[in-house]
Amino acid sequence: MKLGDLGEFGLISRIAANVAGGNGVITGIGDDAAVTALTPGMQLLTSTDMLLEDVHFRLSWHDPYRLGRKSLAVNISDIAAMGGIPLWATLSLAVPANLPLDFLDEFTRGFLSMAREHGVTLIGGDTCSSRNGLIISVTIMGEQHPELIVRRSGARSGDEIWVTGTLGDAAQGLALLEGTITPSRQGRGGVSGEACDAAEQFLLSRLLDPTPRAAAGRSLAEAGLVSAMIDISDGLVADFEHIAELSGVGGTIRLDAVPLSPAFRSVASVLPTSPYQHALTGGEDYELAFTAPPANHEKIVKLMKKCGIDGVPVGIVTSLPGVRVVAPDGTEYIPQSHGFTHFT
């Protein structure tokens, strides 16, 4: 069957058929608006992201299943950065007439697998035909108690700056796809070709199938341990700059503290250039950056372990504005760019 045979309402029914009911969903897909109920006493968290073919993804790189997962993951990541509990999502798709129905089925399967993993219910959306590539627009809603919600604006001078996971993997995965870096398939630096492939697969999966740090973000917020939080979508420097600006502070990031994955190091080891550009300013890691009083240090380490993710301090919030990155020898490291931004 083709999309043209199925039609707009057929496509909606096909997607809706795979959606189960969820927390607080009174009326899901199929009416003029979805009806949902927040937990009494909770506030609503709302975020939205748009993904465009040949801007945010390429069909030659992104298989539909992982593209579906990522479309929701980047939104869940925003709820995580507020310390919230993700609940509901809408999915709007503008679809080129020649896109195979199999692609849409796999995309939906991926989207709904990510939804299930995080307790999110698809409650509505919009579908239309596109003349120019696939367009995906997702809005996510979540909830949290007002006093537990973590904003970008709460960082205080003297707080430690933390990040979850490892940084730069997604940027290195993108560089691999773009051919900017081409590590030898023959092995390098004593590393076998097989180990190289495993490293590359890891970096690619970090780009193509990112894991939103939902449990970490929510746990940190509910434990009341953090003062400000953001998800790292444009690179650590650019995203921490948002925290600094909204909190009226600055920060110093220690270059040697930035967490790098073994795969990142293995690929970086054969490159002539500094790996830190990717780690500091590469987008799409979807890790969390947060700030917390030093007194909370041990509790945070323990909580992150409980969430199955590493969390490491990478610097200190300063009263002086501006974000500086400092090398072990005390010199300042100046990234070539601060992070990804559209239009410029």
Place this chain on the structure above:
Amino acid sequence: MKLGDLGEFGLISRIAANVAGGNGVITGIGDDAAVTALTPGMQLLTSTDMLLEDVHFRLSWHDPYRLGRKSLAVNISDIAAMGGIPLWATLSLAVPANLPLDFLDEFTRGFLSMAREHGVTLIGGDTCSSRNGLIISVTIMGEQHPELIVRRSGARSGDEIWVTGTLGDAAQGLALLEGTITPSRQGRGGVSGEACDAAEQFLLSRLLDPTPRAAAGRSLAEAGLVSAMIDISDGLVADFEHIAELSGVGGTIRLDAVPLSPAFRSVASVLPTSPYQHALTGGEDYELAFTAPPANHEKIVKLMKKCGIDGVPVGIVTSLPGVRVVAPDGTEYIPQSHGFTHFT
């Protein structure tokens, strides 16, 4: 200044600068997610629509101010169809690099004027560059008491079928723009050229700057007068079919009861074809279709007057499935198509 000089975050700041706080908005634009509070006891209503250049609009037809208004209006219309109170919206824009900044300023001005008229606050969104035309994605949220929310599924056999306003105006406006109908500028049927122009302007404004029936939808719901409701975006027949299907009923629509505007009649009078195709299956009127027990008839007429809009019964809900349109002589009128649908 150009969009490229302004950059992504400059564009967001430029839009945010014109947004005032609103009902229940705790944190608006500028964090990972917006934070809002529903009125205690209310449920959340969510709907979303995507508008694509050269699919839903053309820049040669749609001036940016009215395009901004319409982008939000079509979403407010969905909340109205549930009997809800519109509250918050997110706006995602994918913008071609060569789009003048003036265009975006006017678009935003239009969007925010519609927002103000309906008490809606812009709480977030996403902006990115587009390689292929302007893309607009809006999600709207509203609220209502659970027992007052009106769904598509509540129509009962014997209920009257009502519509607000007049039908087919937007479709006739589109036909004027497309050149499918070209009424003479010299006047027709004794009507002066000036009156013709006024009629055409009315029809065009119905297409380009539709008025969502927010007060009517909310008032009908809060008065508990209606059993089912939908907004007419794809044509009365297609949209009433949704009510019929979800309610497990059918309906008979009386052709001579379908409300037509003087402008519609004036343009239709010079056409050789039946005007009812536009009135019954033309999209984008954004009027409301609803069903109600006959006992509520007088109260509905009065309430509609109070809302400053006409509401007229156009048919009867039947236990027999299927939607039939009947001419005054008792014969069945078969529309050429049931309404607009994507992909087919």
